[in-house]
Amino acid sequence: MLTKFFFMLREGGMKPSITELLMLLEAMKAGVAGHSVDDFYFLSRACLVKDESQFDRFDKIFAAHFQGIEEAFNALVGEVPDEWLRKQAELLLSEEERAQIEAMGGFEALMEALRERLDEQEGRHEGGNKWIGTAGTSPFGANGYNPEGVRIGQQGSRHRRATKVWDRREFRNLDDSVELGTRNIKIALRKLRKFAREGAADLLDLDDTIDKTARNAGLLDIRMVPERHNAIKVLLCLDIGGSMDDHVRICEELFSASRTEFKHLEYFYFHNFIYESLWKDNRRRHAERIPTSEITHKYGPDYKLIFVGDATMSPYEIVYAGGSVEHWNEEPGAIWIKRLLSAYPKAIWLNPEPEQRWEYTPSVKLTRELMEDRMFPLTLRGLDAGIKSLH
Amino acid sequence: MNDKKFTGTNSYIATDDLMMAVNAAVTLERPILIKGEPGTGKTQLAIEVASALGRPLHEWHIKSTTKAQQGLYDYDAVARLRDSQLGDDRVHDIANYIVKGKIWEAFASDDQPVLLIDEIDKADIEFPNDLLQELDRMEFFVYETKELVKARNRPIVVITSNNEKELPDAFLRRCFFHYIKFPDKGTMEKIVDVHYPGLKKTLLKEALEAFYKVRDVPGLKKKPSTSELLDWIKLLVAEDIPAEALRAEDSRKAIPPLHGALLKNEQDVHLFEQLVFLDRRTNNR
Incomplete structure (x- = not known):
C-alpha cells in the first residue's frame, strides 16, 4: 500500500527517495504514528516532504490516494500552480490582450471572476464527484487561452470534503515551482568566485613556517598569512520598470542570490537602457541619480559588469540622442554602453526573455551587437555560459 | 529507546504535527530540520525539547564564517609549535592540542543530549554536505590522533533554518522536516x-x-x-x-x-x- 503511495508521489512530481520511505516505515514500525490517519499524515509529511512549498502538492496526492479517488489523480497532476499559470498567461497574451485584462480589473480580478463562475457550475453539479471541465467557462476563451483543469479541481475538493487536515491545504500559497531556484543561481554564481588573500594576517602558514624555521636553524619563525576571501567584484545593473515588470521576481532572486555570494557587489538600476546616470534606490529614482561617469571613475576595471534586462524597447532608445522614454538624453545610449564596456572589459548581459525570441526584437539584436555577442539567457545554462565568459 | 513523548511544555505550545515530527525524530534518533518565519520559536523548540525530556542541551550557533570542522574539533598547531620551542612536556601528546567542538561535546555526553544546530543556512552553501557522514553515523575520525569518535548516545539533533539558502537534497533526505506555520x-x-x-x-x-x-x-x-x-x-x-x-x-x-x-x-x-x-x-x- 505504501509503495503505491510512494510511486504516486513520484508521479505527482515530488521526489521522495527510498531512504525517506524506509525512514517512514521504520517510524511506523516503532509505533510513532499510533493508529490515526491524522498521525500518519503528519508523520509521512515529516518524512517524505522536505520543502514547505511542496506541502500543498503532498496534501492533494495524499487526499487522492487515501480517499480512493484514483481517477482524480490525473486531474491533480494536470493542475498547474497559480504562479506558473500567471507567468504562462503573461507570456502568451499580447500587449492589447493584457490591456484588456487590466481593463477588467487586473489579473487578480479576472481570476476571481473565473473562480466565481466555477463555483456556480459546482452548484449545478452538486453530488457528483467528477472534476469539472472548463470548456466554455473561461474568460480566457476570447483570448485563445484555456487554463484547463486549473482551479477547478481545487474548488471541487475544497467544497466536497473540507474537514480533513490535508484538505485544508494551508500551504497552498507556498507552492511555487521556480525553475531557477536561488540555490541553483548561487551554485552557478559560485563559479565566479576567485579567492585571494587580503586583509590582516591571522592564519598560520604552516609550510612557510616550517621552511623559515628550518632556515633559522630550528628557531621558531612563525609566518602568518591573511585568510582567503572571495575577491570577486561585481557591478550589477538591473533594468527596472516597463517591460521588465514581468521579470522583476526572477531578477530579485538573482539579486538576493548574488548579494550573499560576493564581498564586493555594487548594484544600480536603469530603465530600458543605460544613459548618463543610474540610480540605487528605485523609489527615489528622480531625486538621487548617480552619473555613469562617476561610476566608471569610482569602480576600477577589475570589477565585472553584469547587466540584467530584457533589452526590449524601441531601437530609437538605443541609437538616438533624446531617445529615452523618461528624459532627454544628450548622447545616445549606444555611446554610453560603449563607454561602460571599455571601462569594464569583463561584461555580460543577462536576458530573461526566452532566447528564441531575441531574433525578432530589433532592440535585442542591437544590444547584442553592442555587447559583442555577450548576451545570455537568464537560465541556469545561460548563467553558466555567461560566467565562463567573465573569467 | 525513549518512552517519553514530547507534548510541549508549560511555556511552549506545540501543535500536533510539530509533536509528531519531534517524536519521530526522537524515536528514530534522526535529525529534525525546523523551518518557519522568523520569530515563530524555532530555536526555542530545541531548548524546550531538552527541558521536557530532561536532557542536556548543546547549542551550536552558526555564522557565515563557521566551518563544519569547527563543530568536530580544532587542532591548535600554533600552541604545539610554541610548546615545542619552550620544551614543554605536553608537546609529546598531540591529543593535548585537540580542542573539542560542539558536536564532539554532544557525542561525549553521558546522557542522550539534545544538539541544536542553529541557523544552518547562515553558513557556506557546502556546510550541510560536510556534516552528512557525522550526522548519519554519529561518528567521525580525528586524523591527528588516529582516533574514531563515536557518539555514546545518539544525540537528538535539532537543526533550524531561516531559508536564506536552500539546503542540499542529500542532507534533507536524512532529516525529518517540519515547517512551523504561523499560528492561528x-x-x-x-x-x-x-x-x-x-x-x-x-x-x-x-x-x-x-x-x-x-x-x-x-x-x-x-x-x-x-x-x-x-x-x-x-x-x-x-x-x-x-x-x-x-x-x-x-x-x-x-x-x-x-x-x-x-x-x-x-x-x-x-x-x-x-x-x-x-x-x-x-x-x-
Missing part, C-alpha cells in the same frame, strides 16, 4: 496565555485582533511574528493600556498604540500609516 488565533491565544497567564480576556482578544489586522496589511516587509506579539503585549501590560484603546473604530486612535514593537522598519510603519489614513478617508465619506 486559537493557538495564538494559548501561546499568549502560557506567557502572560493573568492577562485580561478582553485585552487579549482586542490585542490579537489588532495584531492579525496588522499582519494582514499587504506589502509589509517584515510581518510581525509571535515573538513580536509577545513583546508588544508585555508593553501594553506595562503601560496599562485599556482594551478599548485597541479597537480601531475610533478613527483618531486607528493606529494601535506602541506599534513600534510590531513593525520593525520605517517603510512598514509609513505604509501602515498611509493605509490607515486612506481607510479613514473612505470611511468618512
